[in-house]
Amino acid sequence: MPSQPKINTKRYWRKNLQTLLILLFFWFLVSFGFGILWVEELNQIRLGGFKLGFWFAQQGSIYAFVVLIFIYVYRMNRLDKEFDVNEE
Amino acid sequence: MEILTWTYLLVGVSFAIYIGIAIWTRAGSTKEFYVAGGGVSPLANGMATAADWMSAASFISMAGLISFAGYDGSVYLMGWTGGYVLLALLLAPYLRKFGKFTVPDFVGDRYYSKTAKIVAVICALFISFTYVAGQMRGVGIVFSRYLEVPIEWGVVIGMCIVFFYAVLGGMKGITYTQVAQYCVLIFAYMVPAIFISMQLTGNPIPQLGLGGELEEGTYLLDKLDGVLADLGFAEYTSGRKSMTDIFMITLALMVGTAGLPHVIVRFFTVPRVKDARLSAGYALAFIAILYTTAPAVAAFGIYNAINSTSEKRMDELPTWIATWQKTDLIQVEDKNGDGKVQYLPDPETNELNIDRDIMVLASPEIAKLPNWVVGLVAAGAMAAALSTAAGLLLVISTSVSRDLVKTYNPGISEKKELRIARIAAAGAVILAGYFGVNPPGFVAQVVAFAFGLAAASFFPVIIMGIFSSRINKEGAIAGMLTGLVFTLGYIIYFKFISPELNTSEHWWFGISPEGIGSLGMILNFLICILVSSLTPPPPQDVQEMIEEIRIPRGAGKPTH
Numbered sequence: 065m066p067s068q069p070k071i072n073t074k075r076y077w078r079k080n081l082q083t084l085l086i087l088l089f090f091w092f093l094v095s096f097g098f099g100i101l102w103v104e105e106l107n108q109i110r111l112g113g114f115k116l117g118f119w120f121a122q123q124g125s126i127y128a129f130v131v132l133i134f135i136y137v138y139r140m141n142r143l144d145k146e147f148d149v150n151e152e
Numbered sequence: 153m154e155i156l157t158w159t160y161l162l163v164g165v166s167f168a169i170y171i172g173i174a175i176w177t178r179a180g181s182t183k184e185f186y187v188a189g190g191g192v193s194p195l196a197n198g199m200a201t202a203a204d205w206m207s208a209a210s211f212i213s214m215a216g217l218i219s220f221a222g223y224d225g226s227v228y229l230m231g232w233t234g235g236y237v238l239l240a241l242l243l244a245p246y247l248r249k250f251g252k253f254t255v256p257d258f259v260g261d262r263y264y265s266k267t268a269k270i271v272a273v274i275c276a277l278f279i280s281f282t283y284v285a286g287q288m289r290g291v292g293i294v295f296s297r298y299l300e301v302p303i304e305w306g307v308v309i310g311m312c313i314v315f316f317y318a319v320l321g322g323m324k325g326i327t328y329t330q331v332a333q334y335c336v337l338i339f340a341y342m343v344p345a346i347f348i349s350m351q352l353t354g355n356p357i358p359q360l361g362l363g364g365e366l367e368e369g370t371y372l373l374d375k376l377d378g379v380l381a382d383l384g385f386a387e388y389t390s391g392r393k394s395m396t397d398i399f400m401i402t403l404a405l406m407v408g409t410a411g412l413p414h415v416i417v418r419f420f421t422v423p424r425v426k427d428a429r430l431s432a433g434y435a436l437a438f439i440a441i442l443y444t445t446a447p448a449v450a451a452f453g454i455y456n457a458i459n460s461t462s463e464k465r466m467d468e469l470p471t472w473i474a475t476w477q478k479t480d481l482i483q484v485e486d487k488n489g490d491g492k493v494q495y496l497p498d499p500e501t502n503e504l505n506i507d508r509d510i511m512v513l514a515s516p517e518i519a520k521l522p523n524w525v526v527g528l529v530a531a532g533a534m535a536a537a538l539s540t541a542a543g544l545l546l547v548i549s550t551s552v553s554r555d556l557v558k559t560y561n562p563g564i565s566e567k568k569e570l571r572i573a574r575i576a577a578a579g580a581v582i583l584a585g586y587f588g589v590n591p592p593g594f595v596a597q598v599v600a601f602a603f604g605l606a607a608a609s610f611f612p613v614i615i616m617g618i619f620s621s622r623i624n625k626e627g628a629i630a631g632m633l634t635g636l637v638f639t640l641g642y643i644i645y646f647k648f649i650s651p652e653l654n655t656s657e658h659w660w661f662g663i664s665p666e667g668i669g670s671l672g673m674i675l676n677f678l679i680c681i682l683v684s685s686l687t688p689p690p691p692q693d694v695q696e697m698i699e700e701i702r703i704p705r706g707a708g709k710p711t712h
Contacts, residue, residue: 112371118389123362125233130433144426144705
């Protein structure tokens with residue numbers, strides 16, 4: 065029977081992978097999705113002087129990337145504490 | 153004061169600061185030389201990473217590339233920033249926990265094989281050398297244009313500066329110099345951008361100015377679309393490249409960014425795993441300031457250039473045109489003899505040729521800004537080129553001293569290892585300088601492909617080394633070699649052997665050589681998984697090591 069810490073580590077890793085998948089989904093959506101695959105459709109919508117698809121390709125995706133990393137930092141710091149694998 | 157005086161003054165002061173910092177923070181041990189002793193704060197490391205990452209190409213050429221490519225230029229914007237998400241989420245924390253000094257270190261240990269390590273060293277050296285030669289060339293160009301010294305002297309002066317602080321200071325010296333260089337380069341980039349944004353749209357924030365209204369009441373981007381369409385060009389906000397190609401190039405640049413050894417090694421310099429995650433966030437935030445400004449500079453630049461030249465009389469052109477004509481970066485020729493300038497898509501009748509580098513370098517003059525701003529842009533461009541060159545030289549010297557010499561001579565003393573690292577750095581500076589002065593025709597072209605090669609060789613084996621415990625050395629070596637050979641072969645075929653076939657109908661699946669790294673990466677993944685499943689799994693101690701790097705606790709200082 066695996067010991068307690070081992071099970072804990074497994075669950076921590078599964079939660080970590082879940083977090084990664086969710087964040088990478090949004091990473092893909094804002095850049096490859098909004099900026100490339102559906103750029104024509106989104107360009108029909110306007111955001112002030114920008115066509116929305118063009119805005120995502122040249123501005124929006126970059127802002128989203130920064131936000132995604134900080135969400136990741138916040139979420140992982142909490143997960144580390146929850147599973148007691150954090151550093152001092 | 154004259155432009156030249158200001159330039160000498162500002163470039164001179166910035167150099168003095170870099171050298172001062174290098175002396176103050178010089179490295180005493182191999183740990184300090186390789187990873188700055190592992191004690192850099194996440195904020196400082198983020199700033200240093202940003203300076204390391206933003207090269208002469210980002211600073212000087214990127215905005216101009218976007219000016220002429222319009223929407224298609226988005227590949228650089230998304231590609232060179234999106235890779236940081238991959239780095240932060242998939243690589244940085246685990247490699248920091250692994251706790252050694254280099255990417256080949258990780259590959260060698262995780263795949264328990266000297267062969268894998270040597271393949272990784274060769275990839276790292278190849279990528280770094282092609283990249284560093286381009287930086288030295290950038291240094292030379294800035295010197296020759298602004299300080300009016302011959303390009304060879306420019307390269308030699310640049311070599312001496314980099315030599316001084318990279319060889320003396322190692323990673324520790326480089327890190328703190330890069331923090332200063334980031335401040336110089338971002339200030340130099342933003343000042344003209346803010347002024348031009350105010351002049352054109354009345355909005356001081358360039359990111360908003362890009363979507364702002366011109367004085368006459370139309371939106372800048374709509375006006376630009378209209379002007380370009382009237383002249384017969386494609387609209388600025390719509391693409392010319394195929395969607396597949398845009399997708400593949402963006403992917404190759406993103407994954408390549410995450411696989412570049414001089415960027416990865418930066419995350420070894422912070423004390424803890426959580427600092428590695430955070431500093432990737434800071435790095436991208438600092439990079440994003442320049443990368444969201446660049447598209448604004450691009451649109452302002454092309455609008456100003458067309459507006460002040462197209463259908464204008466030859467003798468009424470603005471003065472900056474004459475200034476930059478001397479450097480051959482702008483060519484005006486009245487082909488049809490009507491006394492006016494026509495800017496047209498057809499090279500036969502087009503009378504105005506603008507080099508892409510103009511958009512940033514001449515922006516202070518186009519906007520009629522004071523002379524000190526011109527000097528500032530020169531200092532900023534130097535900071536961008538020097539910081540990247542220094543980071544790359546360190547990777548080269550570490551690869552030689554640690555990954556090559558120490559692998560075959562494990563008993564070597566620390567003092568001797570440090571000396572070899574310094575000699576290797578010196579040798580690399582001289583070689584890079586040589587290529588900067590005598591660029592073989594292929595260097596400039598190859599730099600753009602360093603990303604594809606990094607994507608196709610390193611990225612898959614590092615990712616799988618962390619996220620799979622089944623991938624073994626046979627798989628990793630086969631994968632790396634397949635990715636590298638395939639990508640290199642495709643590029644060499646279309647760029648050097650049969651350049652006349654380099655058009656979309658001959659490309660595989662419509663993927664250009666710039667984007668082929670993505671396919672190389674996918675092949676690498678597939679071969680790696682296939683070969684691993686046919687050969688025995690990694691030994692027990694490697695399995696334990698993988699378990700170990702997945703949890704943050706216990707990441708001490710980097711060890712030997």
